[in-house]
Amino acid sequence: MDTFVNLFTNGVATGMAVFLLAVGLSIIFGLMGVLNFAHGAVFMWGAYVGATIFTHTQHFGLALLTAVIAGAVMGIVMERLTISRVYGNHILQMLLTMGLMIILGELIKVVWGPNVLTSPTPAYLDGSWDFGGIIVIKYRIFIIFVGAVVASSVYFLLKHTRLGMIVRAGVENPEMVQALGIDIKKVFTAVFALGSGLAALGGAMMGPLSVAISPMMGLDNQLLAFIVVVIGGLGSFIGSLVGAVLVGLMGALVSWYLPEASLAVNVLLMAIVLLLKPKGLFGGGSVK
């Protein structure tokens, strides 16, 4: 039982961090048709910025906030300066964001060096609670809680606000939205900022969860996010959530029994979904 609870909380916590990465990837694709290969690099920047701010100020909330702002700014700069020039051309978009991924990844090594760093957990989230013999690690519960709050807010934003309505309409038909007098370019930039900010938040929360942060973590987690969006369906909000929790749990369970095989099992899961439902479990192209 103890082991199970442990694996379960770890899996869901990892899933939540990956969800924050995947949901931006998915919505950006759904709205703009851009598959952003630099998204994982923003996640990694979030982890490094969060860890640095926390080490210097000992204020975890401030660290998360700075990471989100840094991520959003990076998203805006990338979208305005480069990606907006290649809307409509999938190949150039993929090549371009791949280039951005290399630049952002190398910049991490310039600023923080190529080695593994530790990402400390704040004292009040360190340690664990004991529920009648079942040990639950505090930080994991914190991640699950924050993840759930953010997920519901994003869902509310998409479903019940004007911006969300425009975004959903834009996914269906961007030309029509523009014809109705809405500046879709501003919406694009806003969604890019939102997605990148969420990715950076995911990174900043993932850091203390996995204790170590390294220049490899961007690519590793981006792969998980890809698997998540393929399983859940690109462009689907619910798909990202279900896919992320599934991938997180799967990874946690498999790595308990056979650490080497965790990515392999997730890739296998993705392959099965692709064979049975090529567009993913919740796929269809719209933000549902």
Next chain:
Amino acid sequence: MKRKGSFVLLAALLATVMFLPLLTESRATLNLITHISIIAIFAMSYDILLGYTGIVSFGHALFFGSGAYIIGLSMKNAGPEMGIVFIGVVAALAFGFIISLLIGVLSLRVRDTYFAMITMAFGELFFLAAIKLRTFTGGEDGFSFRVPDVLRDRVGFYYLTIIILIIVGILLRIFISSPTGKVLQAIRENEHRAEAIGYNVFHYKLYSAAIAGITASLAGALYGLQEHFISASVLGIDKTTDALLMTIVGGSGTLYGAIVGSAVVSLSQEWFTRLASIYPIFERWQILFGIVYVLIVLFFPGGLVRAFNGVPWGKRVNERVEFVKRVVQKKL
């Protein structure tokens, strides 16, 4: 006129390359050109995907690396015999064929972006497997192995790779000029139209992925034979992005652009690595590659070869429209 000019240039280049071993004793130069030729085969295989079919793979190192591993493991475990080399190369090609079909079947049915994501996932899967299956692959430290004495001769191996490069170049040129190759280019220009005329786009993309996979495995096998050493880094994603950079530097959809690109990129890598060993500020030179990459995509999407050829991009587009029209008419 232009055609004649490039023919003379090609002949001069070929002559230089052929007589180079007579002119220089430098092993480093020969090794570098051998390396460039091998990487050029790899970059050409990438061009089949990117330049001729219009699909992006972010896991192409999988084929290169597994080709090298198959040769390395067979040399290490079965001994440095020519027969084993032959079997190893055939096994590498067969492996490239099977895996490319597998990945293609999984990912090419949905949309092109899926191919990019899924090739990346499989590429990293193989990379991590090579790191973690330490007893089998030697992990990040890798292992060295002996190759048959015939292949140890630097000059001989130099000629062998150049001949293979020329043969592969001709074969790929035949492939892209074949009816299948023409359909691939039609898919690149307008996938929906190609589908509407009645071509099974999925099947044609699979052919393209298979040819690219086989060619990349061959390049990997040659790489293993040249280096006598292999580690997990041959499967790393930077091998894929190198091939991508070479293809777009040279100009995608030209084949020979991939050769130019691999010379430019390999030489500058060599140069930067040397600079970095003297001036630590150049240690992160890869960032320049990333910047070059972004600039090319934004400002020279046709690649440097076309930029220097002076063919206006608009004219190129018109040619392509004409070309698609011809394909359509033939089918009707």
